[in-house]
Amino acid sequence: MNYKKILENKGLSVTNARLMVLEYFDISGKAQSMSSLLKAIKGSNRITLYRTLKQFVDKQILMSFSGDNNLPVYCISQAIHIKETYVSQAIFICNKCKTVITREVHTSIIETVFSEFLIKNEKILIKGYCPNCSKNIKL
Numbered sequence: 001m002n003y004k005k006i007l008e009n010k011g012l013s014v015t016n017a018r019l020m021v022l023e024y025f026d027i028s029g030k031a032q033s034m035s036s037l038l039k040a041i042k043g044s045n046r047i048t049l050y051r052t053l054k055q056f057v058d059k060q061i062l063m064s065f066s067g068d069n070n071l072p073v074y075c076i077s078q079a080i081h082i083k084e085t086y087v088s089q090a091i092f093i094c095n096k097c098k099t100v101i102t103r104e105v106h107t108s109i110i111e112t113v114f115s116e117f118l119i120k121n122e123k124i125l126i127k128g129y130c131p132n133c134s135k136n137i138k139l
């Protein structure tokens with residue numbers, strides 16, 4: 001992934017803080033909370049990180065969800081991997097290891113249910129346990 005190009009395409013100037021956040025999300029492949037990012041990214045501070053996350057969400061580089069305790073959790077928007085235009089995506093977040101898996105989904109059901117609306121984007125959030133973690137969970 002070309003981090004500089006992503007920032008430039010989104011009209012954001014290239015700064016070290018932005019590059020580090022973007023790289024971390026790309027490499028970890030996991031949903032991250034503010035506190036996990038503060039621990040993981042050396043030299044990051046709360047205010048800069050907060051602003052960076054907010055800008056990334058506004059520019060649809062990241063998506064945010066409410067996680068445990070209703071604190072926001074962030075993950076990379078799959079749209080930037082694929083194309084700049086809208087893709088419908090289902091996002092799975094593992095409750096235990098926070099792994100994020102994004103898959104494109106068929107939109108026909110949503111378009112049927114919301115037939116009188118013009119849908120521009122959607123996100124479907126699925127929470128549960130990934131194949132690895134579910135081995136150790138008694139259902």
Ligand SMILES: [Zn+2]
Nearest residue numbers: 094097130133
């Ligand atoms: Zn897991």
